[in-house]
Amino acid sequence: MSRTLWTDDAGIVRTIDQTVLPFERRELTLRTLDDCIRAIRDMQVRGAPLIGAVGAWGLALALAADASDASLRRAFERLAAARPTAVNLRWALERVRARVADAGPARRAALARAEAGRICDEDVACNVRIGELGAGLLHELAGRGAQRTGTGRAGSGPAVLNLLTHCNAGRIATVDHGTALAPVYRLHATGVPVHVWVDETRPRNQGAALTAWELAERGVAHTVIADNAGGLLMMQGRVDAVIVGCDRVAANGDVANKVGTYLKALAARDNGVPFYVACPVSTIDAGAPDGGSIPIEERAARELTHLSGALDDGSRVSVRIVPEGSAVANPAFDITPARLVTALLTERGVFEASVAGVRAALTEGAP
Ligand code: MRU
16 A cells, blocks of 8 residues: 655655545645644644654654754643544654653654654554454454344345444554554455445544545445434444444543444444444553543534535535534544443454453553
């Protein structure tokens, strides 16, 4: 696949501006700490693992400009505050800080750069592994929804695996391959028929704009649905499993992900549909005892009051859809309790969403 974050021949950090997708593929150059903070805060880059990787590069760029302790401290705090829910950001910043802490100023920038590069490489490797493990797990489930509801039709050829996903936990939410979509790409590449129901994911429409874009780019069959359609599709036996990404896993297995995930988990439980959460171990926050201790980002009201898109002539527009003066609340994430999660799918294996499962994910196969 091709990376979402890379350094060019001159060593300059580059990424894709996700705010203009799917209408335009525009590259973004990250030259300074401020460029990285802006990219994370304004969601030019988004998705927990990618936010972490850009944060790591932000610290490296800050140290290239000023390698003092004060600069390290300031850059760390400013980057960590750029988005609060995805723990991968703080995790990546802590890794870079630990790497440079004892080094003299002359060596810090190079060490930080090397660590940021390692974080990116490791993200790719984790997602490949999640793809392999998830493909094995999900392959078995093809046709289960129809069997469960007795709606299956006799036909020739292998049953299609129907998955439902929320938000975008694909290639562009990571350095490459994605988390929730990594098994999809793996199955598709090995010739397994797979189809993805893509929640539009209001208010920013990461599903409609980004997941649909990247699945189309890879030739994976998919259908965009309104956020509220998933329950009906599960009831009709048209979903074999739900698979989503994650921004933070608490020590008891509760998970934070894009707002609306919880409702999908409830519908999945009510209909006997397995609900998987794909998450690299870097998404686990052992310091958060449960979902209630995870900070939920509140974003600008404009994301809800206005819709952005393109006219037929390609020009970009933003139109108001909520009456002036109506109060608006815009929590960007929600918590899915561990009891609704079938399993956590990590690069180290498949674990129960529970205190014991999270502990095992943190310790088993740890380097
Ligand atoms: O607000 P976003 O677009 O950064 O939210 C992204 C998600 O909720 C993803 O599901 C999550 O970060 C996992 S990405 C592999």
